[in-house]
Amino acid sequence: MRVLGVDPGLTRCGVGVVEGIAGRPLTMLGVGVVRTPADVDLSHRLLAVEQGIEEWLDEHRPEFVAVERVFSQHNVRTVMGTAQASAVAMLCAARRGIPVxxxxxxxxxxxxxxxxxxxxxxxxxxxxxxxxxxxxPRPADAADALALAICHIWRAPAQNRLQQAVARHTLNATKGRTA
Structure with missing residues (x-):
C-alpha cells in the first residue's frame, strides 16, 4: 500500500509518502513541505498548495491519501487556513479517484x-x-505527514473489515435478517 500523508497548513503543508503493509517494515518514498508566503493573497496560497500536492501525486502515484482531520483550535484564523489546505488535499485526491x-x-x-x-x-x-x-524529518510538519501515512497503513485493514461488517449487517437487515 502506498500512502501520501498530508499535514495541512497554509504556510507549511507537510507531505510524505510511505509504502508498506501492516506488520511489515515500512519504506519512506519521499518527504517534504509545500510552502506558501504569508504575505500572498489567500487564493494564490491555496493554488500553490494545490500545485504542490498535484506534483506529489504525479511523482508518487499513491493508492490512498491520508489527511489530518482538522480539529478546533483557539485561533480561528489558524484553523480556517488548516481546513482550507485540508480541503485542497482532499479535492486533489478526489479529482484523481484516490480514496481519502x-x-x-x-x-x-x-x-x-x-x-x-x-x-x-x-x-x-x-x-x-x-x-x-x-x-x-524537518520541519515537524514533514514528520507529521509521514506519521499520517504510517497511521493509515496500520489502521486501514481494521477499518476496511469494520466497514465490510457494517455493510453486510445493513444488507442482511434490509433483507429481513440480522447478521
Whole structure:
C-alpha cells in the first residue's frame, strides 16, 4: 500500500509518502513541505498548495491519501487556513479517484507512539525509528505527514473489515435478517 500523508497548513503543508503493509517494515518514498508566503493573497496560497500536492501525486502515484482531520483550535484564523489546505488535499485526491482517509491528531500519535498525548519530538523520533531514517524529518510538519501515512497503513485493514461488517449487517437487515 502506498500512502501520501498530508499535514495541512497554509504556510507549511507537510507531505510524505510511505509504502508498506501492516506488520511489515515500512519504506519512506519521499518527504517534504509545500510552502506558501504569508504575505500572498489567500487564493494564490491555496493554488500553490494545490500545485504542490498535484506534483506529489504525479511523482508518487499513491493508492490512498491520508489527511489530518482538522480539529478546533483557539485561533480561528489558524484553523480556517488548516481546513482550507485540508480541503485542497482532499479535492486533489478526489479529482484523481484516490480514496481519502481522515485521521485525528490523537489517532496518529497513538498509532505511531502508543499514546495520543505524544509531543512533536516523540512523533518525530518514532517516525525516524519506524522508517529507519538517520535523522527526524524537518520541519515537524514533514514528520507529521509521514506519521499520517504510517497511521493509515496500520489502521486501514481494521477499518476496511469494520466497514465490510457494517455493510453486510445493513444488507442482511434490509433483507429481513440480522447478521
Amino acid at each position: 482517509a481522515l485521521h485525528t491528531p490523537s489517532e496518529v500519535k497513538a498509532a505511531v507512539t502508543g499514546t495520543g498525548r505524544a509531543d512533536k519530538a516523540q512523533v518525530g523520533a518514532m517516525v525516524t525509528r519506524l522508517l529507519r531514517l538517520s535523522a527526524p
